[in-house]
Amino acid sequence: MSLSNEQRQRYARHLALPEVGEAGQEKLLGSKVLVIGAGGLGSPAAFYLAAAGVGAIGLMDGDTVDLSNLQRQILHTTASVGANKTESARARLEALDPSIRIETHPFRISAENAPEILAGYDFIIDATDNFDSKFLIARACHEASKPWSHAGISDFHGQTMTVLPGQTACLHCVFHEDGAPVSGLPQGPIGALPGVIGSIQAIEAIKCLLGIGTLLTDALLTFDALTMSFRKVTVRRDPACPLCG
Secondary structure: OOOOHHHHHHOHHHHOOOOOHHHHHHHHHOOEEEEEOOOOOHHHHHHHHHHHOOOEEEEEOOOEOOHHHHHOOOOOOHHHOOOEHHHHHHHHHHHHOOOOEEEEEOOOOOOOOHHHHHOOOOEEEEOOOOHHHHHHHHHHHHHHOOOEEEEEEEOOEEEEEEEOOOOOOOHHHHOOHHHOOOOOOOOOOOOOHHHHHHHHHHHHHHHHHHOOOOOOOOEEEEEEOOOOEEEEEEOOOOOOOOOOO
């Protein structure tokens, strides 16, 4: 896939990076990333993946846009209220770059639909907002051997890690599913927080697709917006992990 003159202009800043260059940009254009959740985390992740020129982006979400979403979910606008989030997000991403392909999956991920859907993508981004979905994604990505990015946010705090199934610590190695808190009334988050964490997820996807840099594997990166502090905690595979041990 050779770049057109319009693409060379659009991605000029990427082409100037030795780590990307023309070959890397062509690789991005031939890649497919699935973003599960088109809300707070999924908005910046999908937006930056589209801006970077990832050729096909899947959007998976069964919810509709609510007015309370707009404080943080930047893919959507007031005019989108009541619309399915995947369709609202598709319109914004296609407006940014009409040449990329947006695939919508307007329903929630499940153990039944995950294998078929994940099979068509190179990298998975978990941008969901509940533990049940996160552990389901962890299992599905492990079974499909798909690299993926986990993230979670609440009030002023965020966390993220990247998983290479069978090679690095997985979500179950770090968090025990039977000890996950029950979802209650939402606490925040502060509006810009998912922008920080979701952008990191997009960077991790791009690095993985291009095979550059050091991925956020075997580590949990946490962020406290109140103190403006990051902490990177080393984690290891658990030999007794029920998923990858």
